[in-house]
Each structure stands twice: as C-alpha cells, then as structure tokens.
Amino acid sequence: AQSVTQLGSHVSVSEGALVLLRCNYSSSVPPYLFWYVQYPNQGLQLLLKYTTGATLVKGINGFEAEFKKSETSFHLTKPSAHMSDAAEYFCAVSLGGSNYKLTFGKGTLLTMNP
Amino acid sequence: DTGVSQDPRHKITKRGQNVTFRCDPISEHNRLYWYRQTLGQGPEFLTYFQNEAQLEKSRLLSDRFSAERPKGSFSTLEIQRTEQGDSAMYLCASSLLQGLNSPLHFGNGTRLTVT
Numbered sequence: 001a002q003s004v005t006q007l008g009s010h011v012s013v014s015e016g017a018l019v020l021l022r023c024n025y026s027s028s029v030p031p032y033l034f035w036y037v038q039y040p041n042q043g044l045q046l047l048l049k050y051t052t053g054a055t056l057v058k059g060i061n062g063f064e065a066e067f068k069k070s071e072t073s074f075h076l077t078k079p080s081a082h083m084s085d086a087a088e089y090f091c092a093v094s095l096g097g098s099n100y101k102l103t104f105g106k107g108t109l110l111t112m113n114p
Numbered sequence: 115d116t117g118v119s120q121d122p123r124h125k126i127t128k129r130g131q132n133v134t135f136r137c138d139p140i141s142e143h144n145r146l147y148w149y150r151q152t153l154g155q156g157p158e159f160l161t162y163f164q165n166e167a168q169l170e171k172s173r174l175l176s177d178r179f180s181a182e183r184p185k186g187s188f189s190t191l192e193i194q195r196t197e198q199g200d201s202a203m204y205l206c207a208s209s210l211l212q213g214l215n216s217p218l219h220f221g222n223g224t225r226l227t228v229t
Contacts, residue, residue, distance in 0.1 A: 004156075034217075043220030044157070101170070102159065103159070104158070106156050
C-alpha cells in the first residue's frame with residue numbers, strides 16, 4: 001500500500017520568491033512519484049515525475065523536485081515564483097511498474113501575495 | 115493531440131436520479147481511467163480500462179456505479195439513484211500502454227452536484 005502526505009494545505013509566496021511545496025510518501029516498494037498542477041475548473045497537468053535514475057528531476061515551468069529515499073520525501077521547488085504559478089499542486093505516488101493507480105495527496109494551494 | 119474531452123462540464127441533478135458522463139480519450143491511448151475528486155481532497159482512483167476491458171475497480175465504486183468502454187474508445191460512467199455524497203468532480207484520464215514513460219493526461223472533469 002502507498003500513501004502521500006502534503007504538509008501545508010495552503011502556501012502563500014511573493015512573486016520572485018522561492019516556492020517550496022512539501023510531500024512525504026509511504027510505499028512498501030520503491031515508488032514512482034509525480035507532481036501535478038490543477039488550475040481552477042481544469043483537469044490535472046503533469047509537472048514532473050520520478051521513476052528511476054537521477055534523483056533530481058526537472059519539470060515544466062521551472063519546477064524541480066528531489067527524491068530523497070532516506071527522508072521519504074519528494075518536495076517541489078521553484079527558485080522564483082511567478083503570478084501564473086497560483087494553482088493547486090498535488091503530489092502522487094504509484095507502485096513500480098505501472099502508473100495507472102496513482103494515490104494522490106490532499107493538495108497544496110499556492111497563492112501569490114499581492 | 116486534442117486532449118481528453120469530458121461531457122458535460124457540469125451536471126446538477128436531484129437525489130435519486132440517474133446520471134451518465136462521457137469521456138473521449140486521446141485517440142491512440144489504450145488506457146482510460148476514472149477518478150473522483152471531492153472538495154479539499156486529491157483525486158481518488160475509481161476504475162480503469164485497457165482497451166475495452168475493465169481491469170480494476172476500486173472499493174469506492176459501489177454497485178450504483180457502472181463504467182463501460184464498449185469499443186475501446188470513449189467511455190461512460192453512470193451513477194444510478196444518486197445520493198448527495200456523490201457530489202464531486204469526476205475526472206477522466208488516458209495514457210498509452212507503455213507504463214512509466216506514458217503520463218496520465220486528464221480531462222477538465224465533470225462536476226456533479228446532487229441536490
């Protein structure tokens with residue numbers, strides 16, 4: 001079985017500031033890890049994924065995440081936030097070998113300080 | 115790539131009525147998935163198809179729910195005798211068969227409100 005915990009249901013940053021969204025997972029086997037973004041009234045868009053290999057993964061829109069097995073974490077970062085980054089972000093995990101059965105966290109809403 | 119299309123975008127129904135949602139996946143995608151998302155929660159897996167075969171159903175999918183993908187293309191999700199607890203966003207996604215190198219592409223969802 002697997003689970004995901006996203007620490008902080010709401011994060012607010014100023015434009016140009018560092019974005020850090022936290023995700024911890026639990027998995028009985030080496031996990032595949034994903035970050036998705038959801039804009040209002042839209043579906044989910046894949047930002048990045050970790051399956052095997054390099055633990056620092058780069059995604060779209062300047063986001064990246066690092067898989068840390070010892071900490072069971074997969075935190076999402078972006079060095080400089082942009083107004084267009086305001087959205088809800090979901091971390092997800094699946095058991096190795098297939099991406100069909102994603103288990104999602106509850107999400108973190110990222111808002112931009114005016 | 116025209117994306118995953120879901121219809122309708124919004125559905126308001128009275129308790130006890132039946133509703134049906136449609137999902138058109140990306141044309142060459144073999145796999146099709148249904149997820150449900152309630153307010154303040156992440157999406158929860160309901161079921162998935164590989165071509166026309168329904169390969170897995172979550173325990174969340176009660177007997178009132180049925181999904182079909184008759185020709186391995188579009189899919190329908192029917193909810194019979196709707197209850198207020200069925201109010202949620204129903205998301206459809208599709209992917210190629212190649213597994214970990216094929217991400218899920220999500221549609222914009224159907225938002226169901228049961229009054």
